Amino acid sequence: MSARVVITAGASGIGLAMARAFQARGDRVWVTDVDEAALAAVPDGIVAARVDASDDAQMGGFFKEVSALWGGLDVLCANAGIKGPTAAIEDMDLAQWRDCLAVNLDGAMLAAKHATPLMKAQRSGVMTFTSSTAGLYGFPYRAPYAAAKWAVIGLMKTVAMELGPFGIRANAICPGSVNGPRIDRVFEAEAAAKDMTPDAVRAGYAAGTALGLLSDAEDIANMAVFLASEGARMVSGQVMTVDGFTINPDPKV
Structure with missing residues (x-):
């Protein structure tokens, strides 16, 4: 039987790759x-909707439609992030800090909040939250992003306890x-x-992983x-790192 899958921020990047992968398995x-151009280009067979992941009313209305x-x-793949x-x-800047947390953290919480009643009613379901290695090690010059991604892990572990x-x-x-x-x-x-070139930054990040x-x-x-x-089926409350094994989270070139 095919699964019913919702992916927030699923019209591009990691979210779209997830959508294609789930679609490929039937x-x-x-x-x-929120990117209307990306939504218009979503592959055939994938349903797309414009929803602001950080807006409680929009998320609530969307999940009612899903139900x-x-x-x-x-x-549920709670993937929205900036x-x-x-x-x-x-x-x-405090306003930029709050905007970042609104999408990355509030968006994850709202997805879980509104998906939970649907899953509780059937007593089954899987929620996967997109965090980041920034949520494990920190991330220089990206304090709000790192803070949000650390918090997403705490949210996930709490949800796993509550809903298990x-x-x-x-x-x-x-x-x-x-x-x-x-x-x-x-x-x-x-x-x-950092007064570097983008290529030098990229090379440093690659060099900071065991696989390079x-x-x-x-x-x-x-x-x-x-x-x-x-x-x-027995994997819950876990943090799965997919990064080639970060051995130096702040590489210098």
Whole structure:
């Protein structure tokens, strides 16, 4: 039987890779995003909706629609996130700090909040939260992003405890640096902050992993599919790092 899968921020990047991976195994997939151009380009067979992951009313309305049309939900990938500002802590803008936490942390909480009644009713389900290696080690010049991603892990572990008795599993995936336009923008911003070139920053991040490589979005998607599978039926409350094994979280070039 095909699973019913919702992926927030699923119209591009890691979220879209997840959507494609679940679709490839025969699941029904519904993605949300705020990028209308990306939503319009979502592959055929994947349902797409414009929903702000940090807006309680919009998220509540969306999950009511999921319940009405699908009658339940098997897999939630709470994936919404933004990179936030790149700045030294003494230069941090409070409004930008709050905007970053609103999407990365509030968005994860709201996804879990509104998915829970659907999963509780059927006494089964899987929630997978996208955190980051920044949520394990910190991230220089990215304080709000790191703070949010640490908090997502605490949220996940609490959800796993609360919902385990209802047959619901929760885990977090911590990607490292993932190839694509988003990390390119991060490298550009960090290069400017550190007076380096983006290529030098990229090389430093790759050198900071045991494998000497950056991940692809598909690597993260493969983990999400595994966590939603029967093969992971006893995996809950866990942090799954997909990063080539970070051995130096702040590499210098």
